[in-house]
Amino acid sequence: MKYGVLGTGMVGQAISNRLAELGHEVMIGTRDPVRSKEKLKSLRETVKKGTFAEAAAFGELLFNATGGAVSMDALKMAGTSNLNGKVLVDISNPLDFAKGMPPSLFVSNTDSLGEQIQRAFPEVGVVKSLNTVTAAIMVDPQAVAGGDHDMFVCGNDASAKETVVGILKEFGWSHIIDLGDLSAARAMEMYLPIWLRLWGALGSGMFNIRIAQ
């Protein structure tokens, strides 16, 4: 399977490098490949570089690794026809930095960014996942507590979720909890405020939660 990764921040780079390391064909997409040239130097050579539209057209499975505030714009630039019929792993968080630190959310409670994306692109299989951990843990859960902690997925399409669970397992995730349909993206995004407070209290983003039963 070919992968397209939208976004060249820490998340997009981590996902792209990990996919390449796993031997997959991957293209990372950016608003302006020329302007992002310096930033893209840390990527493995086998990671192809292109625009949002080129990466979306290239990938059979796509990752939205753009910042939440620009996700909708980036997906529009990727183009509906390049997205339709594909699975999109939505990693974005609707963080609003305009009202001071820690950031609040620009959508929450009775709606979510994951659902907004799904409504804007109804022919895409949106699966929310990976947004609850820092980039380094997304692609290497063994980096903390031997991988003994939990990842969540939600989405409206069961087969899309199954596909995403497959790649999460390749990344090294062994505990994956299906929270149901995409309205659970509200819960996964509203987890961010406590993640941010824990980051402050623990002095590091290298942590995750494990369900204790």
Place this chain on the structure above:
Amino acid sequence: MKYGVLGTGMVGQAISNRLAELGHEVMIGTRDPVRSKEKLKSLRETVKKGTFAEAAAFGELLFNATGGAVSMDALKMAGTSNLNGKVLVDISNPLDFAKGMPPSLFVSNTDSLGEQIQRAFPEVGVVKSLNTVTAAIMVDPQAVAGGDHDMFVCGNDASAKETVVGILKEFGWSHIIDLGDLSAARAMEMYLPIWLRLWGALGSGMFNIRIAQ
């Protein structure tokens, strides 16, 4: 120290019984002690029964164990003069059941119920805690995973938090994370949506999260 517990639901009963079991003097407060008589039968005999105002006057340390939607009313009935100068452990969650299941929150993101209570009663040392687990776990963390999971506290008054940490330890909590000032109540209350989804996915509320580092 004497304890006052506002609210006679599962949370108020669990807290009151546990405090009595630990040998503390405790009064549980309700809107109408006569109407609540049947409900209060499951309480230990040593738990005193009274109105919100009587329980607030009795206690040196108070627990707000009322439902979030009625917390402000209950505290007003308890009376500012009975609350002032005391520490109040706010366990409430601002759950809004009017918009269908799972419930949304009637305050969130840039404010919280904990902060609303603090603003309404500025002379009270509000400490948010215990709202992230089910009643049985609040008072007996060993009930799941041998107690190896995390409780959070936040509040503006360091000595109030210290007092609350003391009683949490008596309940059996060994992992207590201070998330900072009371604005962290936003994060602790916004955790509820994922708690509710996990409850659905796991088929039981007998769980908590543990930080994996």
